[in-house]
Amino acid sequence: MILRTVLIIILVVLAFPILWLTLAKLVRKLYPFPAPAFIGRFLDSGYRRWLQPPAQVIQRSGIKEGMTVLELGCGPGTFTTFVARAVGPSGKVYALDIQGDMLKQLERKLAKPENRDIKNVELINSSAYELPFEDKALDMVFMVTVLPEIPDQDRALQQVNRVLKPGGFLAVTELFPDPDYPWKSTTIRVGAKAGFVVDEVSGNFFNYTVRFRKP
Numbered sequence: 001m002i003l004r005t006v007l008i009i010i011l012v013v014l015a016f017p018i019l020w021l022t023l024a025k026l027v028r029k030l031y032p033f034p035a036p037a038f039i040g041r042f043l044d045s046g047y048r049r050w051l052q053p054p055a056q057v058i059q060r061s062g063i064k065e066g067m068t069v070l071e072l073g074c075g076p077g078t079f080t081t082f083v084a085r086a087v088g089p090s091g092k093v094y095a096l097d098i099q100g101d102m103l104k105q106l107e108r109k110l111a112k113p114e115n116r117d118i119k120n121v122e123l124i125n126s127s128a129y130e131l132p133f134e135d136k137a138l139d140m141v142f143m144v145t146v147l148p149e150i151p152d153q154d155r156a157l158q159q160v161n162r163v164l165k166p167g168g169f170l171a172v173t174e175l176f177p178d179p180d181y182p183w184k185s186t187t188i189r190v191g192a193k194a195g196f197v198v199d200e201v202s203g204n205f206f207n208y209t210v211r212f213r214k215p
């Protein structure tokens, strides 16, 4: 009896992620749209930071002082202030998003007294398909739960490739409850197809980072 109950619990625990992934992917395939701005409150919440600690994501991505970083799909700025502090005054962060309403949330966040010391962030309202940078201008492109949300990932990654310096990094981080969550192997395949080389894979099934290098 106990064994049967344990088996049923294990089956339910295993079945939930598979069911969620299948259903969510189906719905997102039928109706592709960027994450609505009203979820900004959840994205930039204490719970989210507990699930996906910014310091850990930054360390896994390899963000260092002095870097010029493009945060592509920055949303409400969950990670932006942390990235800005990690690159320091000698570095620069371009926070780019396709939705003006997400950038407004980030603007409000940056205006808060505790963030007024941050002077190295520039907000850009643009699409991943048209990155407004010169060729080979950036040290890193940083994307957290964004890449699988972009319908034409190849096109976006060609742009990323163009704007990165040779030897520059593309850091892609994904989180499991995200309805667009891709398997690690999918992220690696998409990056490799765009000409990137895997530099490091870190994290676990639920929260992972793949850091690619531009050869």
Ligand SMILES: C[S@@+](CC[C@H](N)C(=O)[O-])C[C@H]1O[C@@H](n2cnc3c(N)ncnc32)[C@H](O)[C@@H]1O
Residues within 6 Å of the ligand: 034, 035, 043, 044, 072, 073, 074, 075, 076, 077, 078, 079, 096, 097, 098, 099, 102, 126, 127, 128, 129, 143, 144, 145, 146, 149, 150
């Ligand atoms: C799930 S949210 C993640 C936001 C933030 N990176 C985070 O982890 O909290 C995805 C973000 O990517 C943006 N996005 C989606 N497609 C985009 C595109 N083609 N170009 C630029 N940004 C895009 C959305 O507007 C949204 O703010």
